[in-house]
Amino acid sequence: MKEQIVADGDAGEGDFQEGWTRVKKRLKVELGDDVFSSWFSRIDCEGVVAGVVTLSAPTQFLKSWIKSHYNDRLVALWKEEIGEVRRVEVVRRSALKMPAQVKLVSAEAAPPLAPVQTEPAEDCSAGSPLDPRLTFASFCEGASNDVAYRAARAVAAAPEGSTPLYNPLYIHAGVGIGKTHLLQAIAHESRQINRQRRVVYLTAERFTSQFVTSLRDRTALDFKEMLRSTDILLVDDMQFLTGRSTQQEFCHMLNALLDSSRQVVVASDRAPGELEGLEERVRSRLKGGVVVGMGRPDVQMRRKILEMRYGAARERDPRLLIPEVVLDYVAQMVVSNGRDLDGALNRLVCRAQFSDHPVTVEACELAIADLIGDREPKRIRIEDIQKVVARHYNVSRQDLVSARRTRTVVKPRQIAMYLAKTMTPRSFPEIGKRFGGRDHTTVLHAVRKIEGMVGADQKLSDEIELLRRLLQD
Structure with missing residues (x-):
């Protein structure tokens, strides 16, 4: 029983x-x-x-x-x-x-008991779910987002009851750049600092849905009271806020929160002045705050993002192995946004875990081809080869054409000559002329030497394959 x-x-x-x-x-x-x-x-x-x-x-x-x-x-x-x-x-x-x-x-x-008395008001839940992975610790800071990142951290760490310094804080950037990550990181951090702080994260679509539902169920007052009593309101995807009555209610709520010194953070894919579908008074209120943009990550930041994500993947599976040269290739080739970088790495992780073959640059190229897109064949010049090789091996282009014969210069020079012969229609004498007026036999020796080493040295083979793809980009 x-x-x-x-x-x-x-x-x-x-x-x-x-x-x-x-x-x-x-x-x-x-x-x-x-x-x-x-x-x-x-x-x-x-x-x-x-x-x-x-x-x-x-x-x-x-x-x-x-x-x-x-x-x-x-x-x-x-x-x-x-x-x-x-x-x-x-x-x-x-x-x-x-x-x-x-x-x-x-x-x-059990004797019969009277039912528990509950409130007659219908539910008017607000807020969108938070992803526990989107914290400041997992956010990759760089030159393209450092102002937005530091402003977001300042908002999250502000003492309770203090007057907000950046209000509203408006963050705008393209798809996959990190707006949602920053907003959810603010929510996680502020709650960790003070569990009693009332923090609500909302997408504009969720706000519209909840507002319409509250009107239908006649719980609009509860909905408004709940939102206006928050300490920090985070609104994502502002570009999707539509409807005259919805925008009017949002404006009233925004005014009430700002006038009572409650923190508001808004994110969108464009600056407030470019939100054509938004009423002028809402745009004006948003433009009156602190507007911060975030740009696409540069190659160093993309490499850092991949390193962080790869490190997290290896914590889950220490046997996972993706060569550094492959990560370098992804960082160079996937230039659109952080979300595409995550997608590229997820594909490589899957390949590394379930394929019997190692993850090479060539395999990587096939796996992420749609993230790179179709490209017309590029005409490669010897100057391009010298520039890419010099940057990869941390020497100057002048070193490659000089008479220096130190080991740190000779190998990159020979690789550059090899690539010049195999990737351009130039003859041995022409290549020698571009490398400081060297004799054609010197170029021939360099080409044959690298050809012999490639077959026996997998690391060198991967490096040259990476250089080829960087030149073809």
Whole structure:
């Protein structure tokens, strides 16, 4: 016989709190520490009566969020822990009218109890889910985003109650550059600093959906009150905010938050003045804040992003092996945005884990061909070869054409001559002339030497393959 939890005397050995403790442990494993702490650290279990679990939350917003996002999972976990659970109710703590002490007794012996009084207002949950991976620690800072990054960190670290320095903070950039990452990092960091801080991350589409739903369900006042009581409001994809009434409500909310010194951060794919579909008064309010743009990552930053992502992948699978020369190739060739870089690395990780063949530059080229795009064959000049080789081996172009014969210069010079012969229509005498007036026999010797080394030295072969692809870019 399954047991039910009812109000009656002291809590016994089978106290329902033990079941709630087990449910919370499982939730923490499933969601991760950050997400669990954000939503469940202040949720209490008040009892289980006739198959109904009653949880309590301190605020209307938290109550609405739990019911909207986790109700089905909570029901499933409770069923696994204590059996015959029909549903989970979430109420505000102030609305509870339950005895202080409860214990387990047989369901057949359980006296009927009056239902718990809950608020009549319908749910008006707001906020979009946060990705626990999008933190400041996983964000790659560089010259193209350092101002936005530092402003975001300042917002997250601002003492509670202080007047915001950048309000609203408006971050704009193209797709995949890191806007969403920064907004969610602010949410994670500010909550970690102060668990009581009310932080809401919203996409413009989610704001529109919640606003329309609140009008339909006649809970608009609750929706407005919840948003206007936040300490930090983060609005993503502002370019998708459409509809006259929706924009008007957003403007009223924005004014209320700014006038009460609440922090607002907005992200979009363009500057506020370029949001043609947005009402002028909303654009004006956004332009009155701090507007910061982020550009595409340069090659050094792209390489750093790949290094961070590859390091994280190796923590999960220490056997993973992607050669440095392949990562160099990806950093050089995938120039659009960080999201494409992640996609490229994910493909290489999959290949490294499930293919019997090593990940080479040639294999990489095939794997990420669609991220690079079609290119017309490029006419390669000897000057281009000298420039690329010099940069790769950290020597100057002048060194390659000079009379210097140190080891650090001779090998790059011979490789450059080899590439000049195999990638251009120039003759040996012409190549020799471009390398400081050398005799054609010197060029012939260099070409034959590199040809012989390539067959025996896989590392050199990979380096030359990388140089070829960089020249063809």
